[in-house]
Amino acid sequence: MRRATVFLLLLVLFVPVTAAEARRRAKAVDSDAYLAESMPLLLGRALSTERAWEDLIYLCDRIGHRISGSPQLDAAIAWAVDRLTEDGLENVHTEEILVPRWVRGEESVTMLAPIERDLPMLGLGGSVGTPNGPIEADVLVVSSFDELTARAAEAEDKIVLFDVPFTTYGETVQYRGRGAHEAATVGAVASLIRSVTPESLQTPHTGAMHYGTDDLPAPRIPHAAITIEDAATIHRLADRGVVVRLRLSMAAETHEDVPSANVVAEVVGRERPDEVVVVGCHLDSWDVGQGAQDDGAGCVMAMEAGRLIGELAIAPRRTVRVVLYTNEENGLRGGKGYAEAHEASIGQHYAALEADIGSGEPLGWRLDVRAGADDDAVAANWDAAAEHLAPLLEALAPTGAVGLRKGGAGADVWPLTKRGVVGLGLDLDTSGYWPIHHTEADTIDKIDPQVFKRNVAAMTLTAFWLAEQEAPLIAPGQTVQTKD
Numbered sequence: 001m002r003r004a005t006v007f008l009l010l011l012v013l014f015v016p017v018t019a020a021e022a023r024r025r026a027k028a029v030d031s032d033a034y035l036a037e038s039m040p041l042l043l044g045r046a047l048s049t050e051r052a053w054e055d056l057i058y059l060c061d062r063i064g065h066r067i068s069g070s071p072q073l074d075a076a077i078a079w080a081v082d083r084l085t086e087d088g089l090e091n092v093h094t095e096e097i098l099v100p101r102w103v104r105g106e107e108s109v110t111m112l113a114p115i116e117r118d119l120p121m122l123g124l125g126g127s128v129g130t131p132n133g134p135i136e137a138d139v140l141v142v143s144s145f146d147e148l149t150a151r152a153a154e155a156e157d158k159i160v161l162f163d164v165p166f167t168t169y170g171e172t173v174q175y176r177g178r179g180a181h182e183a184a185t186v187g188a189v190a191s192l193i194r195s196v197t198p199e200s201l202q203t204p205h206t207g208a209m210h211y212g213t214d215d216l217p218a219p220r221i222p223h224a225a226i227t228i229e230d231a232a233t234i235h236r237l238a239d240r241g242v243v244v245r246l247r248l249s250m251a252a253e254t255h256e257d258v259p260s261a262n263v264v265a266e267v268v269g270r271e272r273p274d275e276v277v278v279v280g281c282h283l284d285s286w287d288v289g290q291g292a293q294d295d296g297a298g299c300v301m302a303m304e305a306g307r308l309i310g311e312l313a314i315a316p317r318r319t320v321r322v323v324l325y326t327n328e329e330n331g332l333r334g335g336k337g338y339a340e341a342h343e344a345s346i347g348q349h350y351a352a353l354e355a356d357i358g359s360g361e362p363l364g365w366r367l368d369v370r371a372g373a374d375d376d377a378v379a380a381n382w383d384a385a386a387e388h389l390a391p392l393l394e395a396l397a398p399t400g401a402v403g404l405r406k407g408g409a410g411a412d413v414w415p416l417t418k419r420g421v422v423g424l425g426l427d428l429d430t431s432g433y434w435p436i437h438h439t440e441a442d443t444i445d446k447i448d449p450q451v452f453k454r455n456v457a458a459m460t461l462t463a464f465w466l467a468e469q470e471a472p473l474i475a476p477g478q479t480v481q482t483k484d
Protein backbone atom coordinates (compact mmCIF):
# COMPACT_ATOMS: atom_id res chain seq x y z
CA MET A 1 0.00 0.00 0.00
CA ARG A 2 2.68 2.37 1.05
CA ARG A 3 4.83 1.43 -1.92
CA ALA A 4 1.92 2.10 -4.23
CA THR A 5 1.46 5.57 -2.72
CA VAL A 6 5.12 6.39 -3.29
CA PHE A 7 4.88 5.13 -6.82
CA LEU A 8 1.82 7.28 -7.52
CA LEU A 9 3.59 10.29 -6.06
CA LEU A 10 6.55 9.69 -8.35
CA LEU A 11 4.20 9.55 -11.29
CA VAL A 12 2.80 12.96 -10.36
CA LEU A 13 6.22 14.49 -9.81
CA PHE A 14 7.79 13.06 -12.93
CA VAL A 15 5.25 13.20 -15.71
CA PRO A 16 6.80 10.71 -18.06
CA VAL A 17 8.10 12.08 -21.33
CA THR A 18 7.68 9.34 -23.90
CA ALA A 19 10.54 8.52 -26.20
CA ALA A 20 8.43 9.82 -29.08
CA GLU A 21 7.84 13.17 -27.38
CA ALA A 22 11.54 13.48 -26.58
CA ARG A 23 12.37 12.95 -30.25
CA ARG A 24 10.01 15.71 -31.29
CA ARG A 25 11.31 18.19 -28.67
CA ALA A 26 14.61 18.40 -30.51
CA LYS A 27 13.76 21.60 -32.32
CA ALA A 28 16.99 23.28 -33.35
CA VAL A 29 18.16 20.61 -35.74
CA ASP A 30 20.86 21.15 -38.34
CA SER A 31 19.07 19.22 -41.08
CA ASP A 32 22.14 18.57 -43.26
CA ALA A 33 24.15 17.21 -40.35
CA TYR A 34 21.16 15.18 -39.16
CA LEU A 35 20.74 13.60 -42.62
CA ALA A 36 24.47 12.97 -42.99
CA GLU A 37 24.55 11.20 -39.65
CA SER A 38 21.25 9.32 -39.83
CA MET A 39 21.37 7.87 -43.35
CA PRO A 40 24.42 5.60 -42.69
CA LEU A 41 23.02 4.75 -39.27
CA LEU A 42 19.70 3.58 -40.76
CA LEU A 43 21.50 1.72 -43.54
CA GLY A 44 23.67 -0.15 -41.05
CA ARG A 45 20.72 -1.06 -38.87
CA ALA A 46 18.57 -2.23 -41.78
CA LEU A 47 21.35 -4.45 -43.13
CA SER A 48 22.41 -5.92 -39.80
CA THR A 49 19.16 -6.73 -37.99
CA GLU A 50 17.33 -10.05 -38.38
CA ARG A 51 14.14 -8.54 -37.05
CA ALA A 52 12.37 -7.89 -40.35
CA TRP A 53 13.29 -11.29 -41.74
CA GLU A 54 11.93 -12.99 -38.62
CA ASP A 55 8.73 -10.95 -38.94
CA LEU A 56 8.31 -12.10 -42.53
CA ILE A 57 8.85 -15.71 -41.46
CA TYR A 58 6.16 -15.26 -38.82
CA LEU A 59 3.68 -13.73 -41.26
CA CYS A 60 4.30 -16.47 -43.84
CA ASP A 61 4.61 -19.56 -41.64
CA ARG A 62 2.30 -18.71 -38.74
CA ILE A 63 -0.46 -16.75 -40.47
CA GLY A 64 -0.08 -17.78 -44.12
CA HIS A 65 -2.12 -16.61 -47.08
CA ARG A 66 -4.82 -14.08 -46.26
CA ILE A 67 -7.55 -13.29 -48.75
CA SER A 68 -10.07 -10.56 -47.96
CA GLY A 69 -12.74 -11.74 -45.57
CA SER A 70 -10.64 -14.61 -44.21
CA PRO A 71 -9.75 -15.22 -40.55
CA GLN A 72 -6.08 -15.20 -41.65
CA LEU A 73 -6.36 -11.60 -42.87
CA ASP A 74 -7.96 -10.63 -39.55
CA ALA A 75 -5.08 -12.37 -37.78
CA ALA A 76 -2.51 -10.55 -39.92
CA ILE A 77 -4.14 -7.20 -39.12
CA ALA A 78 -4.13 -7.94 -35.38
CA TRP A 79 -0.51 -9.12 -35.57
CA ALA A 80 0.60 -5.97 -37.42
CA VAL A 81 -1.14 -3.72 -34.89
CA ASP A 82 0.61 -5.54 -32.03
CA ARG A 83 3.96 -5.46 -33.76
CA LEU A 84 3.81 -1.74 -34.58
CA THR A 85 2.66 -0.95 -31.04
CA GLU A 86 5.46 -3.01 -29.49
CA ASP A 87 7.91 -1.20 -31.74
CA GLY A 88 6.90 2.13 -30.24
CA LEU A 89 5.22 3.67 -33.27
CA GLU A 90 2.64 6.35 -32.52
CA ASN A 91 -1.07 6.59 -33.37
CA VAL A 92 -1.26 2.90 -34.17
CA HIS A 93 -4.81 2.19 -35.25
CA THR A 94 -7.04 0.52 -37.82
CA GLU A 95 -9.33 2.28 -40.29
CA GLU A 96 -12.33 0.08 -41.08
CA ILE A 97 -13.16 -0.79 -44.69
CA LEU A 98 -15.81 -3.17 -46.05
CA VAL A 99 -14.28 -5.78 -48.35
CA PRO A 100 -15.61 -8.45 -50.72
CA ARG A 101 -15.61 -12.06 -49.57
CA TRP A 102 -15.06 -14.58 -52.35
CA VAL A 103 -14.60 -18.20 -51.30
CA ARG A 104 -13.00 -20.66 -53.72
CA GLY A 105 -14.31 -24.04 -52.52
CA GLU A 106 -13.64 -27.35 -54.25
CA GLU A 107 -12.68 -27.06 -57.89
CA SER A 108 -11.28 -29.14 -60.73
CA VAL A 109 -10.73 -29.34 -64.47
CA THR A 110 -10.61 -32.79 -66.04
CA MET A 111 -9.73 -33.55 -69.63
CA LEU A 112 -12.24 -36.17 -70.83
CA ALA A 113 -11.01 -36.50 -74.44
CA PRO A 114 -8.78 -37.35 -76.19
CA ILE A 115 -7.35 -38.78 -72.95
CA GLU A 116 -8.65 -38.56 -69.40
CA ARG A 117 -6.49 -36.51 -67.07
CA ASP A 118 -6.92 -33.97 -64.24
CA LEU A 119 -5.38 -30.58 -65.06
CA PRO A 120 -3.84 -28.36 -62.36
CA MET A 121 -6.09 -25.29 -62.15
CA LEU A 122 -7.14 -22.32 -60.03
CA GLY A 123 -10.46 -20.56 -60.29
CA LEU A 124 -10.14 -16.80 -60.77
CA GLY A 125 -11.13 -14.46 -57.96
CA GLY A 126 -14.71 -13.26 -58.30
CA SER A 127 -15.74 -16.06 -60.65
CA VAL A 128 -19.08 -17.78 -60.27
CA GLY A 129 -19.01 -21.51 -59.64
CA THR A 130 -20.91 -24.36 -61.28
CA PRO A 131 -23.86 -24.62 -58.84
CA ASN A 132 -25.91 -26.75 -61.23
CA GLY A 133 -23.22 -29.39 -61.51
CA PRO A 134 -20.03 -29.70 -63.55
CA ILE A 135 -19.91 -28.23 -67.05
CA GLU A 136 -18.82 -30.64 -69.77
CA ALA A 137 -18.05 -29.13 -73.16
CA ASP A 138 -15.66 -29.15 -76.13
CA VAL A 139 -12.94 -26.52 -76.20
CA LEU A 140 -12.41 -23.63 -78.60
CA VAL A 141 -8.81 -22.38 -78.36
CA VAL A 142 -8.00 -18.78 -79.33
CA SER A 143 -4.83 -16.71 -79.01
CA SER A 144 -6.44 -13.27 -78.70
CA PHE A 145 -9.71 -11.37 -78.39
CA ASP A 146 -9.45 -10.67 -82.13
CA GLU A 147 -9.34 -14.38 -82.89
CA LEU A 148 -12.34 -14.91 -80.61
CA THR A 149 -14.26 -12.28 -82.58
CA ALA A 150 -13.24 -13.86 -85.88
CA ARG A 151 -14.34 -17.33 -84.68
CA ALA A 152 -17.40 -16.19 -82.72
CA ALA A 153 -19.67 -18.58 -84.65
CA GLU A 154 -17.71 -21.56 -83.26
CA ALA A 155 -17.97 -20.48 -79.59
CA GLU A 156 -21.59 -21.44 -78.84
CA ASP A 157 -21.80 -23.91 -75.92
CA LYS A 158 -18.00 -24.31 -75.85
CA ILE A 159 -15.42 -23.76 -73.17
CA VAL A 160 -13.22 -21.01 -74.61
CA LEU A 161 -9.51 -21.30 -73.79
CA PHE A 162 -7.47 -18.12 -74.17
CA ASP A 163 -3.95 -19.42 -74.88
CA VAL A 164 -2.23 -16.04 -74.86
CA PRO A 165 1.55 -15.82 -74.46
CA PHE A 166 2.83 -13.47 -71.75
CA THR A 167 4.09 -10.15 -73.09
CA THR A 168 3.76 -7.72 -70.20
CA TYR A 169 1.66 -8.26 -67.11
CA GLY A 170 -0.51 -5.24 -67.90
CA GLU A 171 -1.26 -6.49 -71.41
CA THR A 172 -1.73 -10.21 -70.79
CA VAL A 173 -3.77 -9.78 -67.60
CA GLN A 174 -6.70 -8.47 -69.66
CA TYR A 175 -7.57 -12.07 -70.55
CA ARG A 176 -7.82 -12.88 -66.86
CA GLY A 177 -9.83 -9.71 -66.22
CA ARG A 178 -12.44 -9.76 -69.00
CA GLY A 179 -11.98 -13.13 -70.70
CA ALA A 180 -15.17 -14.59 -69.21
CA HIS A 181 -17.22 -11.60 -70.31
CA GLU A 182 -15.89 -11.74 -73.87
CA ALA A 183 -16.39 -15.51 -74.09
CA ALA A 184 -19.93 -15.32 -72.69
CA THR A 185 -20.79 -12.59 -75.19
CA VAL A 186 -20.27 -15.09 -78.04
CA GLY A 187 -22.14 -17.92 -76.31
CA ALA A 188 -19.47 -19.85 -74.43
CA VAL A 189 -20.50 -21.77 -71.29
CA ALA A 190 -17.19 -21.33 -69.46
CA SER A 191 -13.75 -19.86 -70.08
CA LEU A 192 -10.18 -20.73 -69.21
CA ILE A 193 -6.94 -18.81 -69.52
CA ARG A 194 -3.36 -19.83 -69.87
CA SER A 195 -1.91 -18.59 -66.55
CA VAL A 196 -0.52 -15.07 -66.67
CA THR A 197 3.21 -15.78 -66.33
CA PRO A 198 6.25 -15.90 -68.60
CA GLU A 199 7.28 -19.36 -67.38
CA SER A 200 5.82 -22.31 -65.52
CA LEU A 201 6.47 -25.63 -63.83
CA GLN A 202 2.86 -26.82 -64.25
CA THR A 203 1.76 -24.03 -61.87
CA PRO A 204 -1.65 -22.39 -62.22
CA HIS A 205 -1.88 -18.68 -61.28
CA THR A 206 -5.02 -17.13 -59.82
CA GLY A 207 -5.95 -13.42 -59.79
CA ALA A 208 -8.91 -11.09 -60.09
CA MET A 209 -11.50 -11.20 -62.87
CA HIS A 210 -14.66 -9.22 -63.51
CA TYR A 211 -17.91 -9.55 -65.38
CA GLY A 212 -19.58 -7.04 -67.69
CA THR A 213 -21.27 -3.89 -66.55
CA ASP A 214 -25.02 -3.16 -66.53
CA ASP A 215 -24.52 -1.33 -69.85
CA LEU A 216 -22.75 -4.32 -71.37
CA PRO A 217 -24.41 -7.38 -69.87
CA ALA A 218 -23.52 -11.00 -70.64
CA PRO A 219 -24.17 -14.23 -68.76
CA ARG A 220 -21.82 -14.82 -65.82
CA ILE A 221 -19.83 -17.92 -66.73
CA PRO A 222 -17.10 -19.59 -64.66
CA HIS A 223 -13.53 -18.47 -65.38
CA ALA A 224 -10.38 -20.35 -64.33
CA ALA A 225 -6.66 -20.60 -65.06
CA ILE A 226 -4.79 -23.67 -66.25
CA THR A 227 -1.02 -24.00 -66.69
CA ILE A 228 1.07 -22.86 -69.65
CA GLU A 229 1.90 -26.51 -70.32
CA ASP A 230 -1.71 -27.68 -70.44
CA ALA A 231 -2.83 -24.68 -72.50
CA ALA A 232 -0.09 -25.56 -75.00
CA THR A 233 -1.15 -29.22 -75.02
CA ILE A 234 -4.78 -28.36 -75.74
CA HIS A 235 -3.69 -25.88 -78.40
CA ARG A 236 -1.51 -28.49 -80.13
CA LEU A 237 -4.37 -30.97 -80.12
CA ALA A 238 -6.82 -28.41 -81.50
CA ASP A 239 -4.38 -27.41 -84.25
CA ARG A 240 -4.34 -31.06 -85.33
CA GLY A 241 -8.11 -31.27 -85.50
CA VAL A 242 -8.46 -33.30 -82.29
CA VAL A 243 -11.58 -32.52 -80.27
CA VAL A 244 -10.67 -31.71 -76.66
CA ARG A 245 -13.47 -32.18 -74.16
CA LEU A 246 -13.21 -30.86 -70.59
CA ARG A 247 -15.23 -31.07 -67.40
CA LEU A 248 -15.11 -28.01 -65.14
CA SER A 249 -16.37 -28.04 -61.57
CA MET A 250 -16.14 -25.03 -59.23
CA ALA A 251 -17.82 -24.40 -55.87
CA ALA A 252 -16.79 -20.72 -55.83
CA GLU A 253 -19.19 -18.26 -54.17
CA THR A 254 -19.28 -14.54 -53.54
CA HIS A 255 -20.70 -13.66 -50.12
CA GLU A 256 -21.75 -10.34 -48.59
CA ASP A 257 -19.07 -7.74 -47.92
CA VAL A 258 -17.43 -8.02 -44.50
CA PRO A 259 -15.51 -5.53 -42.36
CA SER A 260 -11.73 -5.37 -42.69
CA ALA A 261 -9.26 -2.54 -42.06
CA ASN A 262 -6.17 -0.66 -43.13
CA VAL A 263 -3.49 -0.65 -40.44
CA VAL A 264 -1.97 2.79 -39.82
CA ALA A 265 1.00 3.77 -37.60
CA GLU A 266 3.19 6.85 -37.45
CA VAL A 267 6.50 8.33 -36.51
CA VAL A 268 5.25 11.86 -35.85
CA GLY A 269 7.35 14.58 -37.45
CA ARG A 270 9.20 17.12 -35.29
CA GLU A 271 8.52 20.24 -37.36
CA ARG A 272 5.62 19.56 -39.73
CA PRO A 273 3.69 16.74 -38.10
CA ASP A 274 0.67 17.29 -40.36
CA GLU A 275 2.70 16.63 -43.51
CA VAL A 276 3.14 12.93 -44.21
CA VAL A 277 5.25 10.54 -46.21
CA VAL A 278 3.16 7.38 -46.61
CA VAL A 279 5.00 4.07 -46.68
CA GLY A 280 2.69 1.32 -47.89
CA CYS A 281 1.99 -2.22 -49.03
CA HIS A 282 -1.05 -4.49 -49.07
CA LEU A 283 -1.55 -6.94 -46.24
CA ASP A 284 -4.12 -9.14 -48.01
CA SER A 285 -3.07 -11.80 -50.51
CA TRP A 286 -4.63 -14.50 -52.68
CA ASP A 287 -5.80 -17.68 -50.99
CA VAL A 288 -2.82 -19.76 -52.14
CA GLY A 289 0.84 -19.98 -51.15
CA GLN A 290 1.95 -17.70 -48.31
CA GLY A 291 1.57 -14.28 -49.91
CA ALA A 292 5.29 -13.99 -49.21
CA GLN A 293 6.27 -11.76 -52.13
CA ASP A 294 2.75 -10.54 -52.84
CA ASP A 295 2.87 -8.65 -50.65
CA GLY A 296 4.10 -9.87 -47.27
CA ALA A 297 7.61 -8.71 -48.10
CA GLY A 298 6.42 -5.19 -48.94
CA CYS A 299 4.47 -4.99 -45.67
CA VAL A 300 7.43 -5.99 -43.54
CA MET A 301 9.59 -3.47 -45.43
CA ALA A 302 7.10 -0.74 -44.53
CA MET A 303 6.79 -1.86 -40.89
CA GLU A 304 10.56 -2.07 -40.49
CA ALA A 305 11.03 1.37 -42.06
CA GLY A 306 8.66 2.74 -39.41
CA ARG A 307 10.44 0.91 -36.61
CA LEU A 308 13.95 1.98 -37.63
CA ILE A 309 13.03 5.63 -38.24
CA GLY A 310 11.12 5.64 -34.94
CA GLU A 311 14.27 4.52 -33.13
CA LEU A 312 16.26 7.59 -34.17
CA ALA A 313 17.00 9.98 -31.32
CA ILE A 314 15.42 12.82 -33.30
CA ALA A 315 12.26 12.53 -35.40
CA PRO A 316 12.39 13.63 -39.04
CA ARG A 317 10.83 16.93 -40.05
CA ARG A 318 7.61 15.34 -41.38
CA THR A 319 5.53 12.41 -40.21
CA VAL A 320 6.31 8.98 -41.63
CA ARG A 321 3.01 7.11 -41.86
CA VAL A 322 3.04 3.34 -42.36
CA VAL A 323 -0.14 2.14 -44.08
CA LEU A 324 -0.84 -1.57 -44.61
CA TYR A 325 -3.75 -1.52 -47.04
CA THR A 326 -6.43 -4.20 -47.08
CA ASN A 327 -8.06 -5.85 -50.10
CA GLU A 328 -5.71 -4.86 -52.92
CA GLU A 329 -6.09 -8.16 -54.73
CA ASN A 330 -9.82 -8.38 -55.31
CA GLY A 331 -11.19 -4.90 -54.83
CA LEU A 332 -8.60 -2.22 -54.00
CA ARG A 333 -10.97 -1.12 -51.25
CA GLY A 334 -8.10 -0.34 -48.86
CA GLY A 335 -6.29 2.02 -51.22
CA LYS A 336 -9.49 3.72 -52.33
CA GLY A 337 -10.80 3.91 -48.77
CA TYR A 338 -7.59 5.49 -47.47
CA ALA A 339 -7.67 8.23 -50.13
CA GLU A 340 -11.37 8.93 -49.45
CA ALA A 341 -10.96 8.98 -45.66
CA HIS A 342 -7.97 11.35 -45.93
CA GLU A 343 -9.40 13.48 -48.75
CA ALA A 344 -9.21 16.68 -46.66
CA SER A 345 -5.47 16.25 -46.08
CA ILE A 346 -4.43 14.98 -49.52
CA GLY A 347 -2.47 18.21 -50.07
CA GLN A 348 -0.37 17.41 -47.01
CA HIS A 349 0.82 14.10 -48.45
CA TYR A 350 4.42 14.85 -49.42
CA ALA A 351 4.83 11.50 -51.19
CA ALA A 352 3.32 8.00 -51.16
CA LEU A 353 5.62 4.98 -51.33
CA GLU A 354 4.72 1.37 -52.01
CA ALA A 355 6.58 -1.92 -52.37
CA ASP A 356 4.37 -4.46 -54.15
CA ILE A 357 6.43 -6.34 -56.67
CA GLY A 358 8.12 -9.04 -54.62
CA SER A 359 11.59 -8.94 -53.14
CA GLY A 360 14.00 -9.31 -56.05
CA GLU A 361 17.20 -7.29 -56.47
CA PRO A 362 16.54 -3.60 -55.80
CA LEU A 363 16.76 -1.52 -58.97
CA GLY A 364 15.49 1.90 -57.84
CA TRP A 365 12.15 3.67 -57.93
CA ARG A 366 9.27 4.18 -60.32
CA LEU A 367 8.28 7.82 -60.03
CA ASP A 368 4.63 8.69 -60.71
CA VAL A 369 3.80 12.37 -61.09
CA ARG A 370 0.38 13.44 -62.37
CA ALA A 371 0.17 17.05 -61.21
CA GLY A 372 0.32 19.73 -63.91
CA ALA A 373 -2.15 21.60 -66.08
CA ASP A 374 -1.16 19.73 -69.28
CA ASP A 375 1.22 17.03 -70.48
CA ASP A 376 4.15 19.44 -70.75
CA ALA A 377 3.62 20.70 -67.22
CA VAL A 378 3.38 17.12 -65.93
CA ALA A 379 6.63 16.22 -67.71
CA ALA A 380 8.33 19.30 -66.25
CA ASN A 381 7.13 18.32 -62.77
CA TRP A 382 8.45 14.79 -63.25
CA ASP A 383 11.85 16.20 -64.23
CA ALA A 384 11.87 18.57 -61.25
CA ALA A 385 11.03 15.76 -58.84
CA ALA A 386 13.68 13.53 -60.43
CA GLU A 387 16.30 16.24 -60.02
CA HIS A 388 15.32 16.69 -56.39
CA LEU A 389 15.68 12.93 -55.83
CA ALA A 390 19.21 12.67 -57.34
CA PRO A 391 21.09 12.93 -54.01
CA LEU A 392 18.79 10.28 -52.50
CA LEU A 393 19.61 7.84 -55.31
CA GLU A 394 23.31 8.42 -54.66
CA ALA A 395 22.79 7.62 -50.99
CA LEU A 396 20.96 4.42 -51.98
CA ALA A 397 24.02 3.04 -53.82
CA PRO A 398 24.82 0.43 -51.12
CA THR A 399 21.31 -1.01 -51.55
CA GLY A 400 21.44 -1.10 -55.35
CA ALA A 401 18.25 0.96 -55.70
CA VAL A 402 19.87 3.74 -57.73
CA GLY A 403 17.59 3.87 -60.79
CA LEU A 404 14.62 6.12 -61.45
CA ARG A 405 12.06 5.61 -64.18
CA LYS A 406 8.53 6.63 -65.07
CA GLY A 407 5.82 4.24 -63.93
CA GLY A 408 2.94 3.60 -61.56
CA ALA A 409 3.92 3.51 -57.90
CA GLY A 410 1.58 0.66 -56.94
CA ALA A 411 -2.12 -0.16 -57.02
CA ASP A 412 -2.80 0.95 -53.45
CA VAL A 413 -1.26 4.40 -53.89
CA TRP A 414 -2.90 4.98 -57.28
CA PRO A 415 -5.94 6.59 -55.56
CA LEU A 416 -3.44 9.07 -54.04
CA THR A 417 -1.33 9.68 -57.15
CA LYS A 418 -4.46 10.35 -59.19
CA ARG A 419 -5.26 13.07 -56.65
CA GLY A 420 -1.85 14.64 -57.28
CA VAL A 421 0.33 13.05 -54.61
CA VAL A 422 3.81 12.15 -55.85
CA GLY A 423 4.06 8.35 -55.96
CA LEU A 424 7.18 6.22 -55.62
CA GLY A 425 7.10 2.47 -56.23
CA LEU A 426 10.08 0.38 -55.18
CA ASP A 427 11.40 -1.05 -58.44
CA LEU A 428 12.81 -4.56 -58.24
CA ASP A 429 14.05 -7.30 -60.53
CA THR A 430 10.88 -9.28 -61.30
CA SER A 431 12.44 -12.25 -63.11
CA GLY A 432 11.75 -14.46 -60.09
CA TYR A 433 8.44 -12.80 -59.27
CA TRP A 434 6.05 -13.43 -62.15
CA PRO A 435 6.68 -17.22 -62.15
CA ILE A 436 5.40 -17.49 -58.55
CA HIS A 437 2.91 -14.60 -58.61
CA HIS A 438 -0.56 -15.60 -57.25
CA THR A 439 0.43 -19.28 -56.96
CA GLU A 440 0.97 -21.95 -54.32
CA ALA A 441 4.68 -21.28 -54.90
CA ASP A 442 4.65 -17.73 -53.46
CA THR A 443 6.46 -18.89 -50.34
CA ILE A 444 9.26 -17.31 -48.32
CA ASP A 445 11.94 -19.79 -49.45
CA LYS A 446 12.01 -17.95 -52.81
CA ILE A 447 13.27 -14.78 -51.06
CA ASP A 448 16.97 -14.18 -50.47
CA PRO A 449 17.26 -12.74 -46.93
CA GLN A 450 20.22 -10.54 -47.89
CA VAL A 451 18.42 -9.06 -50.88
CA PHE A 452 15.36 -8.55 -48.68
CA LYS A 453 17.47 -6.58 -46.18
CA ARG A 454 18.67 -4.27 -48.95
CA ASN A 455 15.05 -3.72 -49.94
CA VAL A 456 14.23 -2.87 -46.33
CA ALA A 457 17.17 -0.46 -46.33
CA ALA A 458 16.06 1.21 -49.57
CA MET A 459 12.53 1.70 -48.24
CA THR A 460 13.76 2.99 -44.87
CA LEU A 461 16.32 5.44 -46.27
CA THR A 462 13.90 6.77 -48.87
CA ALA A 463 11.04 7.33 -46.42
CA PHE A 464 13.37 9.04 -43.97
CA TRP A 465 15.12 11.22 -46.55
CA LEU A 466 11.81 12.41 -48.01
CA ALA A 467 10.40 13.14 -44.56
CA GLU A 468 13.41 15.35 -43.78
CA GLN A 469 13.41 17.43 -47.00
CA GLU A 470 12.82 21.16 -46.66
CA ALA A 471 11.36 21.81 -50.12
CA PRO A 472 8.45 20.00 -51.82
CA LEU A 473 9.17 17.56 -54.66
CA ILE A 474 6.82 19.54 -56.91
CA ALA A 475 5.15 22.90 -56.37
CA PRO A 476 1.93 22.34 -54.36
CA GLY A 477 -1.62 23.18 -55.42
CA GLN A 478 -1.44 22.21 -59.08
CA THR A 479 -4.26 20.70 -61.13
CA VAL A 480 -3.97 16.98 -61.72
CA GLN A 481 -3.78 14.73 -64.77
CA THR A 482 -5.64 11.52 -64.02
CA LYS A 483 -4.85 9.62 -67.19
CA ASP A 484 -3.55 6.08 -66.66
Ligand SMILES: [Zn+2]
Nearest residue numbers: 282294295356
Ligand atom coordinates in the same frame (compact mmCIF):
# COMPACT_ATOMS: atom_id res chain seq x y z
ZN1 LIG B 1 0.38 -7.26 -54.76
